[in-house]
Amino acid sequence: MRRSENRIDRLFREKLSHYEAEVSLHVWEKITDRLAQRRRMRLLRIYLSFAASVALVISLGIGYYLGQSRASRVFSVTNSQQQHNAGTLSKTNTIEIAANAAKSEPSHPASHHLQGKKYEGQPSTPEDTLSFDTIRSIHTVVNHNPLPGYLASNPGMCRLENSNHQLKKTLSGNSIQAEIKRSVIDRVYLSFTATPLYSYRVVNGVQSATLDKFEKPAITFSAGMNAIFTKGRLQFSLGTYFTQMALRIDNVMLRRNGLLSFDTYALDKNVQPATLLNSSGKIITDTHEWIASNSEPFITAQYSDQTFLRNDDRELAQMNKNIELTSLTQKFNYLEIPLNFQYNIYQRQFLLGIQAGINANLLVSNATMAKVDGRQIRVGETTSLRTFNIVTTCGLSVAIPFTDRLSFLIEPRLRYYIFSVNRGVAIDTHPYTYGIYTGIMIRY
Amino acid sequence: MKGELSAQEKLYRLYAGKMWGVCRRYAMDAEQAKDILQEGFIVIFEKLHQYKGKGSLEGWMRRIFVNLALAEYRKKRLFFYDTNELPINLQDDVSEEELEEAWEFSEEELMEMITSLPPQYRMVFNLYAIEGMSHKEIAQMLGISEGTSKSNLFRAREWLKKKIAGKKEMVQKTLKLKS
Numbered sequence: 081m082r083r084s085e086n087r088i089d090r091l092f093r094e095k096l097s098h099y100e101a102e103v104s105l106h107v108w109e110k111i112t113d114r115l116a117q118r119r120r121m122r123l124l125r126i127y128l129s130f131a132a133s134v135a136l137v138i139s140l141g142i143g144y145y146l147g148q149s150r151a152s153r154v155f156s157v158t159n160s161q162q163q164h165n166a167g168t169l170s171k172t173n174t175i176e177i178a179a180n181a182a183k184s185e186p187s188h189p190a191s192h193h194l195q196g197k198k199y200e201g202q203p204s205t206p207e208d209t210l211s212f213d214t215i216r217s218i219h220t221v222v223n224h225n226p227l228p229g230y231l232a233s234n235p236g237m238c239r240l241e242n243s244n245h246q247l248k249k250t251l252s253g254n255s256i257q258a259e260i261k262r263s264v265i266d267r268v269y270l271s272f273t274a275t276p277l278y279s280y281r282v283v284n285g286v287q288s289a290t291l292d293k294f295e296k297p298a299i300t301f302s303a304g305m306n307a308i309f310t311k312g313r314l315q316f317s318l319g320t321y322f323t324q325m326a327l328r329i330d331n332v333m334l335r336r337n338g339l340l341s342f343d344t345y346a347l348d349k350n351v352q353p354a355t356l357l358n359s360s361g362k363i364i365t366d367t368h369e370w371i372a373s374n375s376e377p378f379i380t381a382q383y384s385d386q387t388f389l390r391n392d393d394r395e396l397a398q399m400n401k402n403i404e405l406t407s408l409t410q411k412f413n414y415l416e417i418p419l420n421f422q423y424n425i426y427q428r429q430f431l432l433g434i435q436a437g438i439n440a441n442l443l444v445s446n447a448t449m450a451k452v453d454g455r456q457i458r459v460g461e462t463t464s465l466r467t468f469n470i471v472t473t474c475g476l477s478v479a480i481p482f483t484d485r486l487s488f489l490i491e492p493r494l495r496y497y498i499f500s501v502n503r504g505v506a507i508d509t510h511p512y513t514y515g516i517y518t519g520i521m522i523r524y
Numbered sequence: 525m526k527g528e529l530s531a532q533e534k535l536y537r538l539y540a541g542k543m544w545g546v547c548r549r550y551a552m553d554a555e556q557a558k559d560i561l562q563e564g565f566i567v568i569f570e571k572l573h574q575y576k577g578k579g580s581l582e583g584w585m586r587r588i589f590v591n592l593a594l595a596e597y598r599k600k601r602l603f604f605y606d607t608n609e610l611p612i613n614l615q616d617d618v619s620e621e622e623l624e625e626a627w628e629f630s631e632e633e634l635m636e637m638i639t640s641l642p643p644q645y646r647m648v649f650n651l652y653a654i655e656g657m658s659h660k661e662i663a664q665m666l667g668i669s670e671g672t673s674k675s676n677l678f679r680a681r682e683w684l685k686k687k688i689a690g691k692k693e694m695v696q697k698t699l700k701l702k703s
Contacts, residue, residue, distance in 0.1 A: 088681045089652070089654075091626055091627060092638065095631050096549060096631060096634055096638070098545075099542075099548070099631050108533065111536070115569065
């Protein structure tokens with residue numbers, strides 16, 4: 081049904097539906113800039129996906145290879161046992177363990193679940209002696225699960241079932257014999273951890289003292305996975321993480337323009353359009369009409385008490401509630417490829433290690449959020465950011481086993497950005513973050 | 525890459541002026557219109573392969589700009605005050621004769637009137653009066669009821685009538701001063 085036409089509607093439709101006007105030349109320049117930027121981001125994303133995939137495939141590949149290697153080792157030991165049964169035991173693969181040799185520890189107690197039937201540890205060299213715990217566990221297995229059929233046919237030997245390593249015990253005298261083969265890496269694990277991340281930053285530059293007052297720590301998160309390789313007390317890990325780092329700027333003023341929208345504050349938007357310069361680069365808002373500014377020199381000159389609201393502003397705010405004092409949060413999303421090394425200083429009932437490493441960080445995206453009416457609203461993004469950064473890390477690692485394959489991980493970790501996150505700005509900003517990563521570690 | 529950029533520039537030069545008009549009608553001001561224009565052309569360049577030749581290219585582009593403008597409006601909506609309560613003085617209503625004379629206003633003057641509308645009125649008026657959409661479609665696009673859409677359209681028309689009357693009055697005063 082054709083609706084009846086209103087004369088106002090007709091006036092505006094006929095006059096404006098084909099309206100055409102000259103567009104500023106700057107618009108095309110900005111479009112080409114953004115197209116180039118998007119192209120770069122697209123290439124970066126492809127590179128990031130590729131790098132993350134390669135890291136993952138390499139980690140899983142090594143794990144798979146080592147898993148296969150262990151399987152063949154078991155097979156070869158079984159063969160040597162058969163040879164032994166035939167009276168042709170090769171002494172080169174056999175080590176002798178004194179029953180009271182209690183000094184040395186197993187290589188990795190986090191994986192060394194000695195309850196019941198399993199023995200997971202192994203000495204790092206054939207010459208090492210096994211700990212008393214290990215020997216006792218072998219005894220436990222032998223005594224509680226004597227495998228009578230096997231023992232009946234081989235009175236001098238005992239085989240531990242469900243073990244990755246074939247062990248045999250000579251019942252004569254006080255000695256135990258175990259067959260062990262050396263390997264480059266003892267174990268492979270996968271860990272999945274996440275943490276809330278507390279971001280702070282170190283600022284070097286003339287305005288650092290001023291900025292300290294306004295930039296506050298922000299809470300974000302980091303999550304991802306690692307492939308962990310162990311050798312004795314040492315372990316190294318390679319993984320992929322998504323890490324969001326953030327900086328918060330407090331006391332930013334948003335002012336509503338009349339009744340309808342926010343407008344810039346303190347800066348003439350025609351001269352310096354709605355930007356906010358802080359130590360982490362220059363924030364450019366999505367639209368130019370409503371974000372406020374807290375240009376630092378301006379604030380320090382006029383609002384040293386950090387309130388930023390003059391009396392008349394306060395009155396105005398009370399009258400029509402069109403000024404809001406809020407905070408801006410700059411969020412930086414990084415894809416992270418961490419390479420960490422760890423030395424285990426304690427490894428008995430649980431594992432305690434110290435770790436350090438370097439992480440390649442690639443900036444995927446960034447956003448600037450404002451808190452308005454209790455909600456976080458995206459208002460723009462930060463420019464002049466470095467897309468690649470190196471982060472150093474150090475921390476502790478605690479692994480508490482709760483099954484033979486699964487451990488609970490707690491890893492307090494400090495991260496520090498070696499290169500300034502911004503570039504082309506007079507102030508260098510080096511964020512550092514603190515988080516307690518928690519998650520699980522699975523034996524591969 | 526260079527050839528692609530050259531083709532993009534040609535497309536931009538051909539349609540930028542027209543699309544600028546669309547952006548101006550929906551945007552709060554020229555700055556926001558520029559932002560929508562930029563964003564719109566970037567979307568168009570990236571999705572041009574999706575244009576299958578059904579309908580005119582201009583119509584397809586226009587829809588992209590309108591959708592972007594609406595997205596921008598929805599994003600900012602929580603910052604707007606509810607202008608349903610804004611007083612509209614119907615005594616300032618425009619007469620039939622004055623409305624006829626309004627056809628003499630320039631496009632730029634009419635554009636200014638539209639951009640002065642409160643956002644929710646402007647959106648509904650643009651979609652209904654200029655794009656020719658129904659209240660049902662508008663209600664779906666803006667996430668409002670059909671009743672609100674009708675009410676906003678009514679208020680938009682009243683607002684524009686008031687603006688036309690005000691404009692006429694100003695013109696007459698200027699003429700008197702000159703004489």
